[in-house]
Amino acid sequence: MLLKINIPISEKLFLIDPTSSRLGKSILLSAIELIDEIGFEKFTFKKLGVIIDSPEASIYRYFKSKNQLLTYLISWYWGWMEYRLLFETANIESAEYRLQRAIALITTAGDEKIEMDGADISKLHTIVISESAKSFLTKDVDKANKEGAFYNYKQFVAMVASIIKEINPRYKYPNMLLSTIIEGAHLQVFFAEHLPMLTNKQASADYITEFYKDLAFKSIKNTI
Template identity: 45%
Template sequence: MQELLSQITIKVNEDLFIKNPDSSKLGRRIISNSIELIEEIGFEAFNFKKLGKRIGSPECTIYRYFENKQKVLLYLTSWYWSWLEYKMVFATANISDSHLKLSKAIEVLTETVEQDLSFSHINEFLLNRIVISESVKSFFTREVDSDNEAGVFKVYKRIVQRVSDMILTINKDFEYPHMLVSIVIEGSHQQRHFADHLPALTDIIEGKGGISDFFNRMVFKTIDVS
């Protein structure tokens, strides 16, 4: 997979940047350092001044790439979902058994991510951690409707649709496939966050498995396959 992916560039919605960060060395430095910095200090404390200091450029230079820090987060999460869609499609391709296929998809969506060296300037391991603890902020804002209209959530929605279709293949009468899938995706993030910070709200232990198993069970039971 590594060789294959190294030939591929992930294209992110053009509304999210002013100048494509993938088009220059500085742009890629902005991305890789954003990931590290957000992961270190959290999105609230993250700003272009600190990022500029880290990469040795004034903040106005970063403003030539991104309108504001919210767009950076949207860029990162959009990139992540495109990357994960690719992984999911790859992992489920040519599986004829529909149960196994769905199970594999759920695993990709709920497991944590290891470092992937295909995209040198993006640390997928850290990006996964950012998505877990910060991405929810990108759709609980007042801009959600305009962002959505601009197509920012297109890939995310496509992932949900893909897995929904797998569910409908197994049970064509199930009425809530999108709901179930978005609960799996967001729920798995939330449970990992809880495991780290509010263990009373979960039953999984940090570092140990269990998340994928749980969601697999939940999905198959709920769509009623005996």
């Protein structure tokens, strides 16, 4: 996960680089498992310490708070998504088709059973769906932003936005459309499971993908 492809993470998102030691790596891997299992609210360094058989103070040497650890994991996720996007859109001429691939990637990233160095990507995806809003909807958002917490997310949005600009250079809202699609797609997955009246679940597995593809292309094609 953290070695084979090198995903850049801001140095301000950790105290000691967790990829640089055995303990650091087991913190990351077990944190994904535990947050996925019990949710970020109930997640504590003490509980994580029991699982990896280290005292909580050792974890504090790597991350100064559980919020910083969550931010690290989400930043890693978007770095990984950027990497996936490059692969998914490589060697494809048509900007339209590249955008379709990008939206499909956003809406189905959790479906695949991918493991990188023991980290379960689909569990990380679940964490991103349920917890990522909490990482930016805080009073500390400006400070976190300065520390590069959302760099990889913004980078991903910028990359897909540039595809939209290729399709329609006059379209004024590429970033707005994308953040709407990304956050919307994540919420629909959650709603389908827990609050079905807030979505319209369909028989076909890819209805979320189809909905947001349709939304994107209709919005882009005819300029407001």
